[in-house]
Amino acid sequence: xxxxxxxxxxxxxxxxxxxxxxxxxxxxxxxxxxxxxxxxxxxxxxxxxxxxxxxxxxxxxxxxxxxxxxxxxxxxxxxxxxxxxxxxxxxxxxxxxxxxxxxxxxxxxxxxxxxxxxxxxxxxxxxxxxxxxxxxxxxxxxxxxxxxxxxxxxxxxxxxxxxxxxxxxxxxxxxxxxxxxxxxxxxxxxxxxxxxxxxxxxxxxxxxxxxxxxxxxxxxxxxxxxxxxxxxxxxxxxxxxxxxxxxxxxxx
Amino acid sequence: xxxxxxxxxxxxxxxxxxxxxxxxxxxxxxxxxxxxxxxxxxxxxxxxxxxxxxxxxxxxxxxxxxxxxxxxxxxxxxxxxxxxxxxxxxxxxxxxxxxxxxxxxxxxxxxxxxxxxxxxxxxxxxxxxxxxxxxxxxxxxxxxxxxxxxxxxxxxxxxxxxxxxxxxxxxxxxxxxxxxxxxxxxxxxxxxxxxxxxxxxxxxxxxxxxxxxxxxxxxxxxxxxxxxxxxxxxxxxxxxxxxxxxxxxxxxxxxxxxxxxxxxxxxxx
Amino acid sequence: xxxxxxxxxxxxxxxxxxxxxxxxxxxxxxxxxxxxxxxxxxxxxxxxxxxxxxxxxxxxxxxxxxxxxxxxxxxxxxxxxxxxxxxxxxxxxxxxxxxxxxxxxxxxxxxxxxxxxxxxxxxxxxxxxxxxxxxxxxxxxxxxxxxxxxxxxxxxxxxxxxxxxxxxxxxxxxxxxxxxxxxxxxxxxxxxxxxxxxxxxxxxxxxxxxxxxxxxxxxxxxxxxxxxxxxxxxxxxxxxxxxxxxxxxxxxxxxxxx
Numbered sequence: 070x071x072x073x074x075x076x077x078x079x080x081x082x083x084x085x086x087x088x089x090x091x092x093x094x095x096x097x098x099x100x101x102x103x104x105x106x107x108x109x110x111x112x113x114x115x116x117x118x119x120x121x122x123x124x125x126x127x128x129x130x131x132x133x134x135x136x137x138x139x140x141x142x143x144x145x146x147x148x149x150x151x152x153x154x155x156x157x158x159x160x161x162x163x164x165x166x167x168x169x170x171x172x173x174x175x176x177x178x179x180x181x182x183x184x185x186x187x188x189x190x191x192x193x194x195x196x197x198x199x200x201x202x203x204x205x206x207x208x209x210x211x212x213x214x215x216x217x218x219x220x221x222x223x224x225x226x227x228x229x230x231x232x233x234x235x236x237x238x239x240x241x242x243x244x245x246x247x248x249x250x251x252x253x254x255x256x257x258x259x260x261x262x263x264x265x266x267x268x269x270x271x272x273x274x275x276x277x278x279x280x281x282x283x284x285x286x287x288x289x290x291x292x293x294x295x296x297x298x299x300x301x302x303x304x305x306x307x308x309x310x311x312x313x314x315x316x317x318x319x320x321x
Numbered sequence: 322x323x324x325x326x327x328x329x330x331x332x333x334x335x336x337x338x339x340x341x342x343x344x345x346x347x348x349x350x351x352x353x354x355x356x357x358x359x360x361x362x363x364x365x366x367x368x369x370x371x372x373x374x375x376x377x378x379x380x381x382x383x384x385x386x387x388x389x390x391x392x393x394x395x396x397x398x399x400x401x402x403x404x405x406x407x408x409x410x411x412x413x414x415x416x417x418x419x420x421x422x423x424x425x426x427x428x429x430x431x432x433x434x435x436x437x438x439x440x441x442x443x444x445x446x447x448x449x450x451x452x453x454x455x456x457x458x459x460x461x462x463x464x465x466x467x468x469x470x471x472x473x474x475x476x477x478x479x480x481x482x483x484x485x486x487x488x489x490x491x492x493x494x495x496x497x498x499x500x501x502x503x504x505x506x507x508x509x510x511x512x513x514x515x516x517x518x519x520x521x522x523x524x525x526x527x528x529x530x531x532x533x534x535x536x537x538x539x540x541x542x543x544x545x546x547x548x549x550x551x552x553x554x555x556x557x558x559x560x561x562x563x564x565x566x567x568x569x570x571x572x573x574x575x576x577x578x579x580x581x582x583x584x585x586x587x588x589x590x
Numbered sequence: 591x592x593x594x595x596x597x598x599x600x601x602x603x604x605x606x607x608x609x610x611x612x613x614x615x616x617x618x619x620x621x622x623x624x625x626x627x628x629x630x631x632x633x634x635x636x637x638x639x640x641x642x643x644x645x646x647x648x649x650x651x652x653x654x655x656x657x658x659x660x661x662x663x664x665x666x667x668x669x670x671x672x673x674x675x676x677x678x679x680x681x682x683x684x685x686x687x688x689x690x691x692x693x694x695x696x697x698x699x700x701x702x703x704x705x706x707x708x709x710x711x712x713x714x715x716x717x718x719x720x721x722x723x724x725x726x727x728x729x730x731x732x733x734x735x736x737x738x739x740x741x742x743x744x745x746x747x748x749x750x751x752x753x754x755x756x757x758x759x760x761x762x763x764x765x766x767x768x769x770x771x772x773x774x775x776x777x778x779x780x781x782x783x784x785x786x787x788x789x790x791x792x793x794x795x796x797x798x799x800x801x802x803x804x805x806x807x808x809x810x811x812x813x814x815x816x817x818x819x820x821x822x823x824x825x826x827x828x829x830x831x832x833x834x835x836x837x838x839x840x841x842x843x844x845x846x847x848x
Contacts, residue, residue, distance in 0.1 A: 147750035
């Protein structure tokens, strides 16, 4: 796991449909130590997805720098794993092959990478689904696969783009608890994008509120771990923190 | 990408959102320009590949002499008659086969086989039976149109959820009412797809028939020109064919198909 | 499993058995003029003769060869081109109308031009088949690639897929259902175009066999030819193409279009 440094990052691009330049990210700086879980919140259009896409290397930055473990980011790569809101699983491959994809790209042999894939599937209790195809699974199950597919590659940084937004409320809470459990086991450096304030506070060590392309404020979440919804829903500190973050987001 | 290019492309995209037809026509411009350049440079001998100018001139003279409008009328007329009968016979047959499990068992393999033979293969025997006239052509078109119509109608009928049949029955619908109120509307999106496919195949079959045994029409125009060694008319014929069908399909048939399917939120397969 | 397959195969053949019986009985019963419609036994005889003296084999062989060559050539060009075009949304959107236009001119409309450019025979017919398959497969490939969600492609990139892996692991499988549909439709047009072209532009092949027999009122040869054409296409489409199409799109739960 490596740390992530963002210095004076800006992104301006030409919007084809508006016919004008748009600044999505403005002189943004952020420091994420290795192994920390950072939630990024903000209203739509605040630039959080653009930020994630730049860290992932899907889009180029206009100015500034993004460093992972001290090395600048150049395009997408296995050192930054991504979990997508739409799951983005490969429908033509089984669940097992999806999870084994990253190792396959690295040249790991079949037996070895299937072993790895099985391990990670067991982590999210999806071992029986190994031979099934993604379209046979429910949304929640598909996203679990999405998460371990990224994790199986042992990335330096895990980027999660509103991963639970396409899933129903009950499943979402279960997935959030599962995510914290996995995180406590593996301790990856995580950037978690969401517009759900409670989710951001539940999951992160720190919540970063964005507004109009820059950082508004950072709030430390000092709630003890392990975190469970049944407990936190009654917890006063949790309510205070969520309230603060919500205030920030709404004022943005 | 240079900013200027981006701005131009952005303008283009916004234009096409307002007027989709522009998005359809503009891509052809480079094609026509390339054609013009290739023919001017005489990359192939003029006799093999004439330029756009000659084709346009030929178009003008054929329209002026009344040949083109007459041939067009002939072709479209035959297609209309053949399609009408193909649809009039195909939809009822499709409904029958779709509704009755026994009819399906008995007829489905036969339908598939005769569709596999294809329209063109019938020409020789049709010529023996009916000679070179309108009857032969009409039969070929009916034959061609009927299969997509029947097959898609069957598909449509069979994809109506059984719950709908039951709902209608429990609301007191008689057999005939069922047909009108449930089966036909339920199968309509697929029927439209069948119509669209059928007309597409029918159009091609018409041209083939006119090429092989015709005495007038666009297909005949092309074959006659070939005999005379005149490429210009052949190209003209092909362009007319393509444009005509493209227009009918994109601006008339596809919207109707989409309208029925989407309006009712049904998925067409 | 085999039992189910066997029983459905039998059910499929049953109506034909009935038709054959009707044919064998009714045609002689109504004393139909053989110049109008042949008797079942004369068709069978024509078939056997054709096999014995090799003419039937020659015709079928020529037809199949042309279809195969034309199709393979078309696929070799169409699939890479379609993928290259489909990768960029701007390019695919721009090039879609021309390709749809040319798809419409499937096969048959190219016969006059083809026979003028290539003369009569193998070249012209293969060209017709090539066109029938090429445009439709390119268009469908383009469509298939353009429907692969950007996020799936991004996911592959962030899992370390290089250029080649992206092509073989993402683009090709992603577009495969559409490609197969395109091939199936294209072959349908190619088969019809083949028969039509062989009627006027050559001196060997199934289409030619049919057309020439017409001159001599040899209806038994015509009907034999029609049956062979039907059976060949039925076998190809139902036993090969349709199962592949079903296997790819249904197994993977992907929706096909066009």
